[in-house]
Every structure is written in structure tokens, then in C-alpha cells.
Amino acid sequence: MIELQGLTKRYGDKTAVDHLTFTVRPGVVTGFLGPNGAGKSTTMRMMLGLDSPSGGDVRIDGRHYAQLSEPLKHIGALLDAKSIHGGRTAYNHLLCIAQSNRIPRHRVDEVLETVGLTAVARKRSKGFSLGMGQRLGIAAALLGDPEILMFDEPVNGLDPEGIHWIRNLMKGLAAQGRTVFVSSHLMSEMALTAEHLIVIGRGRLLADTSMADFIERNSRSYVRLRTPQPERLKDVLSAAGHTVVTTGDGAFEVTGVEAAQLGELAAQHQLVLHELSPMRASLEEAFMQLTAESVEYHAHGTVAPVGGPVAAGAHLAPVPQGQPGQPGQPGQPEQQPQWGAQWRNPGSGKGR
């Protein structure tokens, strides 16, 4: 278990981490999300004793990192895979870490096997691809067989096979009852991996919630309609009390009503429909809205204002309802400015 209490880090005038209080529990993968510069790496560095807090406290299984007599047996971390000494073979790199941490030599072979690097164990790591480097970094994190594992952006730059492998590895480690804490700036990636979510923006806690709750509350559902008789359909929908939004491609979006009801309404008025699709806004959209005020570096026109319309061409991928990982209920966009408060509920998750 990792416990943060009011953890704060200032660099001069800049507050990189601002009074963070949350607990990372065993048995589930906890995703640590935030836009670039939100303070994820700084938080992780403080967890590992690599940076000292300006205020507050972080404990690993009840103790400060510096108090752990054999830290690698408690917590293993992948922070920066590129920091590996390229002149050593993969085997020697791991052996050095094992010997300086009183970890038995047989663990080197075991972790090489786990990460699939046995065949290249005697090769110098400077010739390794990015994916192989990540695997070697993960092998080092696993070396002490720790109960807590921490991965900073582990899928960055990996190919689909590598991403799939890391995802399954993390889930497997959590299923063994370990604490798995993984940072990312991609909500879509976390939706496939994490059961619990911690979201930060500008160093502050924005959400502490189970993934299921996040999906349920944030996946805005609506119905998309297309017709060769747009004016008539719009009149019929408006007369029935529905608010109709016209999209760039000439379709209509209607919120707060079932697709079947709209189909029946159209049939009653003998209107032809070319499309009648129940849709759900993507989690990426919900995440962008949650963190919109916290994004430090905006790409012009790509970030949705809180509670406002989403910019055309933004990374939105509305998906038809009923897809795996997308259960939920209609969202309430007018409540979005309060989302942060709504999510600050450490007890709401499934974590143990």
C-alpha cells in the first residue's frame, strides 16, 4: 500500500505537487492520470525517495522509503527505461542490481524469463529496441519480487504487441494481490488496464474513483440520427420537446431519450431514417473535460472547454453503446465544473 498525506513539492515559485492525499491499494491496477506537467513523475519520484517533499508525507507499507532496509524487496519501479547503462549485457545489468540489493542470483534468470529477454540476456543493452529496453526496466523492477510496483508511462513508444504485453503483465501482478501503480496521460489506455483511477491536474487531486464509477458517470450517451428530411425531422423532434444538436456532417444528436423512442416518433410521422444509433462519448473526452482547466500546454483548438462544446477535430471518438468497457448512464454536462469535488472520494473505489 502507498499512502500520501498532503504531499507537496515546490520548485521555487512553481508548485509541481499540491497537497496530494490518496491511498494506492493492493489487488488492483491503479491508474495515475494527468495531462503533461501535471506532476505525476514528481509524485512518483517522491514515493521512491528520489525527491524530497516540500511538505506532507508519503509512506510505503507504513514506512518512509528511506526507512526500508531492502527497498527493492518492497517496491520496484520503472521510471526511465533509457537510464540503463548500455555497455552492460542485460544479464549483468540485472546481476549488478541483484548483488547490491542482496537479491539471490536465480531471480535474474527468473525475471529475464518473465519479460521474455532470456534469448538476448548476454547482449549489450545499448543495442536494444525501445520495447526491449522497457522490458529490461520492468525486469529490474520485478527483481526483488516486491509487493508494490510502479510504472511511469510504461507503454510510451511501444508497438501494439508490447502494449498488450505490459497491460497483461500489470493485470497479472495485481491479480497476485500486489499494489500496481501506473501513470499515463491516456485515458483510453487506462480504461483497458486500471480498475481504480487517480487523476491530477496542476499538481492537485481531481479524482480518486473506481474506473467503473468514472465510466458510469462520465460517458455521455446520446442518439445520432440521419435523415434525407432534416427540416421535418428537426420540427418533429423539437415539437416532442427534444433538444436537437446538428453535427458537422448533417446528422442530429439528441440526449436523454432512448433510440427506440425516437425511431417510433419518426415512424409516426412517416419520416425516413438513414441512421439511428445509440452513442456514448469517449472516456478521453470525459478526461479532457475533467482536466481542461489544468492543461498547461494547449494545442490550439484541441481541448474542450469545461462544460462547453468540444472543438471540431478534437481527439474524440464517440463509440456506439454496448461496447466492452463502456457501460454507463447519460452524463450531466452542466455539472462538469464540480466534477473534481465529486470524485475526491477515497472510499469510493473497489480497492482493498
Ligand SMILES: Nc1ncnc2c1ncn2[C@@H]1O[C@H](COP(=O)(O)OP(=O)(O)OP(=O)(O)O)[C@@H](O)[C@H]1O
Ligand atoms: N527539477 C525541476 N525543476 C523545476 N521544475 C520542475 C522540475 N521537475 C518538474 N518540474 C515541473 O513540475 C511540473 C510537474 O512535472 P512532472 O514531470 O512531474 O509532470 P508529469 O505529470 O510527469 O508530466 P509528463 O506527463 O509530461 O511527464 C512541471 O511543470 C515541470 O516543469
